[in-house]
Amino acid sequence: MSEQQLKVIKNTSRKLRVPEAQLAFGKEFTDHMFVMDYSTKMGWHHPRITPYESITLDPAAMIFHYGQTVFEGLKAYRTEDDRILLFRPEKNFQRMNRSSERLSMPPLDEKLVLDYLMELLRIDQDWIPVTEGYSLYIRPFIIATEPNLSLAPSNTYQFYIILSPVGSYYSEGIHPVKIFVEEEFTRAVRGGTGTAKTAGNYSAAYLAQKKASAKGYSQVLWLDGVEKKYIEEVGSMNVFFKVDGEIVTPALNGSILEGITRLSIIELLKDWKIPVIERRISIEEIFEAYKAGKLEEVFGTGTAAVVSPVGELTWNEQKITINNGQTGELSQMLYETLTGIQTGIQTDPFGWTVEVKK
Numbered sequence: 001m002s003e004q005q006l007k008v009i010k011n012t013s014r015k016l017r018v019p020e021a022q023l024a025f026g027k028e029f030t031d032h033m034f035v036m037d038y039s040t041k042m043g044w045h046h047p048r049i050t051p052y053e054s055i056t057l058d059p060a061a062m063i064f065h066y067g068q069t070v071f072e073g074l075k076a077y078r079t080e081d082d083r084i085l086l087f088r089p090e091k092n093f094q095r096m097n098r099s100s101e102r103l104s105m106p107p108l109d110e111k112l113v114l115d116y117l118m119e120l121l122r123i124d125q126d127w128i129p130v131t132e133g134y135s136l137y138i139r140p141f142i143i144a145t146e147p148n149l150s151l152a153p154s155n156t157y158q159f160y161i162i163l164s165p166v167g168s169y170y171s172e173g174i175h176p177v178k179i180f181v182e183e184e185f186t187r188a189v190r191g192g193t194g195t196a197k198t199a200g201n202y203s204a205a206y207l208a209q210k211k212a213s214a215k216g217y218s219q220v221l222w223l224d225g226v227e228k229k230y231i232e233e234v235g236s237m238n239v240f241f242k243v244d245g246e247i248v249t250p251a252l253n254g255s256i257l258e259g260i261t262r263l264s265i266i267e268l269l270k271d272w273k274i275p276v277i278e279r280r281i282s283i284e285e286i287f288e289a290y291k292a293g294k295l296e297e298v299f300g301t302g303t304a305a306v307v308s309p310v311g312e313l314t315w316n317e318q319k320i321t322i323n324n325g326q327t328g329e330l331s332q333m334l335y336e337t338l339t340g341i342q343t344g345i346q347t348d349p350f351g352w353t354v355e356v357k358k
């Protein structure tokens with residue numbers, strides 16, 4: 001990587017901002033963005049922070065045709081004493097490089113891009129919401145820009161970081177959702193792109209999501225693509241089950257996305273001396289555990305919602321209600337602890353948070 005000086009072009013005007021109470025997810029963007037170019041000859045170069053603006057691409061740019069692109073998602077939080085915290089951001093850039101490798105795209109210098117992100121956050125810091133539960137969502141992404149319809153990896157790319165102030169996922173406190181177990185469509189298969197955060201995985205999931213929404217469910221639970229037997233993820237979250245006092249979550253098998261929230265939950269549970277096991281889990285086993293009265297809690301995990309309790313699961317016309325449709329004690333405790341650490345309300349014994357110096 002050619003280490004060039006970061007150029008900053010400040011926006012001369014300020015955007016009109018919607019009141020914090022009206023913030024939805026990913027609809028408002030800050031005054032600036034980060035951009036950097038890549039070419040096979042020069043490597044990554046010309047890092048710059050510019051006013052947030054539309055971009056111009058050739059209609060033959062490879063991103064539009066063969067979907068060579070990867071993204072990440074993380075958040076910046078404002079603490080009560082007005083500091084800015086990131087949660088394990090190095091993990092996001094490490095994962096982005098793993099995604100890029102899968103898509104035949106060039107790696108980034110993880111430390112350097114974290115520095116660029118911090119500079120962007122300093123410039124747009126007044127966009128980080130002050131309301132409790134609100135945060136600034138960070139979306140880094142890379143696109144293939146070479147104008148070329150050949151089926152081969154692009155020789156040029158652009159890396160962007162855009163920032164979006166977001167409201168609380170839960171406006172009225174954390175509450176359980178209804179989940180439909182999907183048996184027709186598949187999210188990912190081993191050897192495919194399921195472990196990468198790449199656009200096609202998400203557009204390919206819309207149809208199942210639409211089907212579930214029409215039936216009154218908020219997300220689908222994905223089964224493995226081969227046998228349609230083993231549990232993979234729920235929506236775009238990892239999933240955990242509390243069965244007879246023990247926590248189980250699907251083992252990373254080559255089609256499940258390796259969530260940073262998932263990893264943190266596993267580390268928290270281990271720290272709390274609560275048994276947690278990563279293994280293959282069949283959907284049948286979960287319904288059997290329910291019938292035996294041993295299914296205590298189910299929850300999804302991800303950056304957006306942090307912990308999302310599941311109140312109802314429907315598989316093959318069988319509907320089960322978990323913990324009377326109420327948020328379980330453990331789900332609640334994990335949610336409070338993780339969001340507490342992320343927002344600086346609780347001490348961070350793991351060294352997970354990184355402060356953005358103003």
Ligand SMILES: *Cc1c(COP(=O)(O)O)cnc(C)c1O
Nearest residue numbers: 236237238257259260261302303
């Ligand atoms: C991003 C994502 C997750 C959650 O990952 P986090 O790092 O915890 O935000 C889980 N599953 C899918 C498919 C994802 O895209």
